[in-house]
Amino acid sequence: MEAVNAVKAPALEVHDLTVAFDRKPVLWNIDLEIPQGKLVGIIGPNGAGKSTLIKSIMGLLPLSSGYCKLFDESIDKVRHRISYVPQRESVDWDFPVSVLDVVMMGRYGKLGLLKRPRQADIDVAMDCLKKVGMESFANRQIAQLSGGQQQRTFLARALAQQADIYFMDEPFAGVDAATEKAIISLLRTMTANNKTVIVVHHDLQSVSTYFDWVILLNTRLVAYGPTERIFTQEKLQETYGGKLTLLSDVGDLIRRENFPNRE
Amino acid sequence: MALVSDAISHAVLPGIVLAFLFSGSRDSLTMVVGAGILGLLTTFLIEFFHKKAKLQSDAAIGVVFTWLFAIGVVLISLFAGKVDLDQDCVLYGEIAYTPLDMIILENGNLLAPKAVVVMTSVLLIIGIIITLFYKELLLTxxxxxxxxxxxxxxxxxxxxLMGMVSATTVASFESVGAILVVALLIVPPATAYLLTxxxxxxxxxxxxxxxxxxASGYYLAVWMDGSIAAAIATMSGVLFAGAFVFSPTHGLLKRKLVRAMN
Structure with missing residues (x-):
């Protein structure tokens, strides 16, 4: 495994993390540290445990062993600094709420018990909708949205939290190319403001242009670190080893020398 | 999720019987407590079988409530055969008798039918909980x-939320029976869902x-001289069918119209 010099004041630390379903390990002995203000991609084949990794960091799944720290605190102390964009399929889009209702949920954590959202919260929510280009859909019922619009609604909800670290599970699934570009530039402005964004991603083509850092995962951690150092032919083969169809994808990529170093 | 209320309404039976056997009275407070505990146990067991045993949620509901209800029936036939806890009454209730069960004040005046007092308190409590915790309930x-x-x-x-469902179920089924409870817990929200x-x-x-x-079910029953509970359930079904066809947002006609226009 690629050793990385100790990261100073990491946003995220994972130590000896193992997660198993029915005694079959899905993640095996993961150790990593991610600095603040980076756009990080989690890359690996299907079933590599990419979603499981972010879910277990957030404490949504029981850990078999190990622990995680965010901003040097246990997760429950810093929940208000964490935001999450779940996979689009995880909710019922026929639920009778509007786009604005969903984005307002991003404010609930800040409000606390017994407090109702105020005009200031609505302003934040509308501002976030504007950032994802959805302000004209605010009063639309969520069942009437396209896949890409649903994804942008979730993104606006996460933004409305004004968190410090964002976990996103396949935010580009079912999103058209123009939206994907818009989302990426939005994520870039976030990381420029020292927000940490961790994205589960499966499109190898775009990895080197999108992410500052990558985590290569296939049940165990293959490597993690700055993209230009880690996203190499050798490491990718190690990650996707045995998956022939994907290997040929990787081969194509390498042939086109599609890995320019980031300046 | 809708069928959880169905499950609760049946699964509380052993709670009611046990409460009766332990206290020896048919005082409604002990019964409500017994039933309430069983109601929460039911939702817990359903979750447990669904999450831990990886059973589909409908299968988990089916297993839990038939089992608990059967235990209730067995308990009745074993220990309480001579007491008026009969299954017809539990299942179908008899709303026509509720006005006879009055709360009598110490000076001998009649206050109000017990069911009215009990149900009003439940309505108030649930109304307050939903108002105070609307955003948490919506989000989760x-x-x-x-x-x-x-x-x-x-x-x-x-x-x-499930505690509120069991409280509602337990409080109402004494007066209206398990089947009407389910009809009124599920059908009106399903109708409203089609309308907005x-x-x-x-x-x-x-x-x-x-x-x-x-209200319309009651007058229908008076007109037919039939079962009030059945007439109310029938009317809610009729309203649902109406919404299904004529709803301005999701109705059958509207969808046909939209398709025809395209």
Missing amino acids: SFDPGYATAIGFSTAFWHYL DNFKRMLWLSSLIGVIAS
Whole structure:
């Protein structure tokens, strides 16, 4: 495994993390540290445990062993600094709420018990909708949205939290190319403001242009670190080893020398 | 999820019987407590079998409530055969008798039918809980994964909601029977769901539809000289069918019309 010099004041630390379903390990002995203000991609084949990794960091799944720290605190102390964009399929889009209702949920954590959202919260929510280009859909019922619009609604909800670290599970699934570009530039402005964004991603083509850092995962951690150092032919083969169809994808990529170093 | 109320309404039976056997009285408070505990146990068991044993949720509901209900029936036939806890009464209730069960004040005046007092208190308590915790209940129902991630206790709000369902079920089925409880818990919200896209409006609308079904069902029963509970359930079904066909947002006609125009 690629050793990385100790990261100073990491946003995220994972130590000896193992997660198993029915005694079959899905993640095996993961150790990593991610600095603040980076756009990080989690890359690996299907079933590599990419979603499981972010879910277990957030404490949504029981850990078999190990622990995680965010901003040097246990997760429950810093929940208000964490935001999450779940996979689009995880909710019922026929639920009778509007786009604005969903984005307002991003404010609930800040409000606390017994407090109702105020005009200031609505302003934040509308501002976030504007950032994802959805302000004209605010009063639309969520069942009437396209896949890409649903994804942008979730993104606006996460933004409305004004968190410090964002976990996103396949935010580009079912999103058209123009939206994907818009989302990426939005994520870039976030990381420029020292927000940490961790994205589960499966499109190898775009990895080197999108992410500052990558985590290569296939049940165990293959490597993690700055993209230009880690996203190499050798490491990718190690990650996707045995998956022939994907290997040929990787081969194509390498042939086109599609890995320019980031300046 | 809708069928959880169905499950609770049947599964509370052993709770009622046990409460009766331990206290030896048919005092409604002990019965409500016994039934309430069983109601929460039911939701807990359903969750448990669904999550831990990886049973589909409908299968988990089916296993839990038939089992608990059967235990209730066995307990009745074993220990309480001579007492008036008969299964017809539990299942179908008899709403016509509720006015006879009056609360009598110490000076001998009649206050109000007991069912009215009990149900009004339940309505008030649930109304207050929904008003105070609207956003938590909405968030955890819509997206439990996200709610947990940002620090809301999904389990707590889930059991609070299920606790309210069991309280409602237990309080109402003494007067209207298990089947009408289910009809009124599920059909009016399902009807309202077809009529609006707004969650708050849906809550108000389902209460209104429940009232309309009850009132019209009562007069239907008087006119037919038949069972009140059955007439109310029938009316809620009729209202649902009406919404299914004529709803301005999701109705069959509207969808046909939209398709024809395209």
